[in-house]
Amino acid sequence: MAKILIVEDEMKIARFLELELKHEGYEVIIAGDGRTGLEKAEKENPDLIVLDLMLPALSGIEVCRRVRLTSQVPIIMLTAKDDVSDKVAGLDTGADDYMTKPFAIEELLARIRVALNRKKYIEEPKAETLQIKDVRLNLASRSAYYKDEELTLTKKEYELLEYLMRNKNSVLTREQLLNHVWDYEYFGDTNVVDVYIRYLRQKIDEKYGVQLISTVRGVGYIIKD
Numbered sequence: 107m108a109k110i111l112i113v114e115d116e117m118k119i120a121r122f123l124e125l126e127l128k129h130e131g132y133e134v135i136i137a138g139d140g141r142t143g144l145e146k147a148e149k150e151n152p153d154l155i156v157l158d159l160m161l162p163a164l165s166g167i168e169v170c171r172r173v174r175l176t177s178q179v180p181i182i183m184l185t186a187k188d189d190v191s192d193k194v195a196g197l198d199t200g201a202d203d204y205m206t207k208p209f210a211i212e213e214l215l216a217r218i219r220v221a222l223n224r225k226k227y228i229e230e231p232k233a234e235t236l237q238i239k240d241v242r243l244n245l246a247s248r249s250a251y252y253k254d255e256e257l258t259l260t261k262k263e264y265e266l267l268e269y270l271m272r273n274k275n276s277v278l279t280r281e282q283l284l285n286h287v288w289d290y291e292y293f294g295d296t297n298v299v300d301v302y303i304r305y306l307r308q309k310i311d312e313k314y315g316v317q318l319i320s321t322v323r324g325v326g327y328i329i330k331d
Contacts, residue, residue, distance in 0.1 A: 108222055109133040111152035113143030113169065114184070115161050119207075123156065126211050127218075140164025147173050154221055156214075157201070159185035159192060167199050174200035180221035182214070236271050238331050241310065241318055243268055252314050259309065262287065266302050270319065270329045279326040303327055 110132045114120040117138065124134045135150050137143035140161035147155060147169070155173070159166040170181055182203045183196040193204050202224075203217050236243040242251045248264055250257040259267065265287045270278065280299045288298065303319060310318050320328050 107131060107133050108153040109135065109150065110218070111135045111137065111143065111146055111150060111155045113137045113140065113146075113155065113161065113166070114158045115139055116158075122211075123214075126215070130215060132218075140166065140169045144169050144172055147177070147179070152179060153225065154180045154182070154218060156182050156184060156218075159183055159196060167195055170196065170199045170201055180225050182217055182221060184209070236268065238271050238274055238329060239316070239318065240314075241267075241271070243271060252310060257309055260305075262302060263305055263309070266299075267306055270327065274329050274331045277322045277325050277328045283326065299327075 110127055112120050112123050112127075112134060114123065114136070115138050120136050120138070124136060127134045135146055135152060137146050141163040143155075143157065143161070144164060146152075157166045157169060161169070166183060166185075170183070173179065173181065180203075181201045182205065183201040184205055184207060185192055185196075186207045196204055202221055205214060205217065234244065234246040236245060240253050243249070243264075244251070245268075250259050250264060250267060266283065269283065269286050283299045287302075303321075307319060310316065318329055320330060322328055
């Protein structure tokens, strides 16, 4: 359940928003002036802030500026003014969205949903795994697994396997593998690729009785998904 902080000095509006948001299933916190709003933003760690522009004690612009020093919480600004300069000032200070009073509650609720979904997307860790059949790579830790068993790979064995998996279903020549895994400055014999392919086959194909890496005679190697 997302927590929403409403910073609004007009108590009728604040109360109306509180009831609507609670009806939608949100947890709601209310502050009646800018200074209190800033304190609650820092202490309560809300998921989104609905922030009025014209506030006593501390303006909405200043609250937004100070919140942005330490947090990227979504902020939707509200104002009775339909002035482009106010809108620009709010957005330049770091507000994510802007609505002019009076507004339709349905539109505000829709904008809140969009802002929360965007926040969730940004915060969710990106996929850092690469998997083909039962072989999985953890790209962040540079570790490899067959099912749930970790494989003991050297740095070059891991890099060779990763490059083959990233280019699944494509035949890679020995020269391509040499250039990308051992870098373009390597002038050694392409036989080194065959040697490391053999190491990988010993640790995966032969050990688990599978055929992960296939040879395309006269061309190179491929991992088929």
